[in-house]
Amino acid sequence: MPTPETARHQLDLSPHERREVEAEIGRLRQASPVPVIMAPGYYSDSPLFPCAPLTLQEYNLDYRGNLTLCCQLSGVAGVNAGTELMGNLHELSLAEACTRFHQRVATYVADKQEQVRRGAFSMLDHFPCWYCMKYMNKVAWLSLFPQHPWAEGDGETVGERNHGDVGSTGTPPP
Numbered sequence: 001m002p003t004p005e006t007a008r009h010q011l012d013l014s015p016h017e018r019r020e021v022e023a024e025i026g027r028l029r030q031a032s033p034v035p036v037i038m039a040p041g042y043y044s045d046s047p048l049f050p051c052a053p054l055t056l057q058e059y060n061l062d063y064r065g066n067l068t069l070c071c072q073l074s075g076v077a078g079v080n081a082g083t084e085l086m087g088n089l090h091e092l093s094l095a096e097a098c099t100r101f102h103q104r105v106a107t108y109v110a111d112k113q114e115q116v117r118r119g120a121f122s123m124l125d126h127f128p129c130w131y132c133m134k135y136m137n138k139v140a141w142l143s144l145f146p147q148h149p150w151a152e153g154d155g156e157t158v159g160e161r162n163h164g165d166v167g168s169t170g171t172p173p174p
């Protein structure tokens with residue numbers, strides 16, 4: 001997941017490179033004698049990626065008592081830190097926090113469905129955790145790195161401009 005720190009050190013793979021790595025993991029999955037899996041975040045054809053938090057199968061509680069939308073988003077620094085927060089168990093009950101969580105997920109899913117319906121779902125939005133980072137307004141730092149491969153503008157990404165074989169619809173190269 002790109003962060004200001006990884007961007008500063010130019011460590012981030014472009015979307016195209018990410019998909020190449022994911023394809024390699026897919027090949028290893030077929031050949032490996034031990035199970036090989038990927039954690040959520042990889043490219044998903046389905047806009048409604050069924051990760052554990054968004055299917056209400058997982059709750060993330062941090063060491064401060066914060067119930068957050070998910071562990072991936074928990075504690076991401078920056079001006080919008082806290083948008084993933086459902087509540088703190090020092091201030092409300094677990095049942096109340098879970099009710100907020102369920103309401104937040106329902107809003108999230110409805111917003112995403114509406115975005116898909118409007119045809120405003122970009123290739124980058126098919127990387128579900130990156131979509132969440134954007135949805136939670138946690139990527140404003142990208143403006144500091146206009147050439148970053150995950151920066152979007154004019155309907156395409158810098159990564160796409162560098163690798164024209166990844167289509168804007170997210171269709172993988174043959």
Ligand code: SF4
Pocket residue numbers: 040041049051052053054069070071072073128129130132133
């Ligand atoms: S960041 Fe979003 S898509 Fe990724 S695991 Fe968390 S809730 Fe699911």
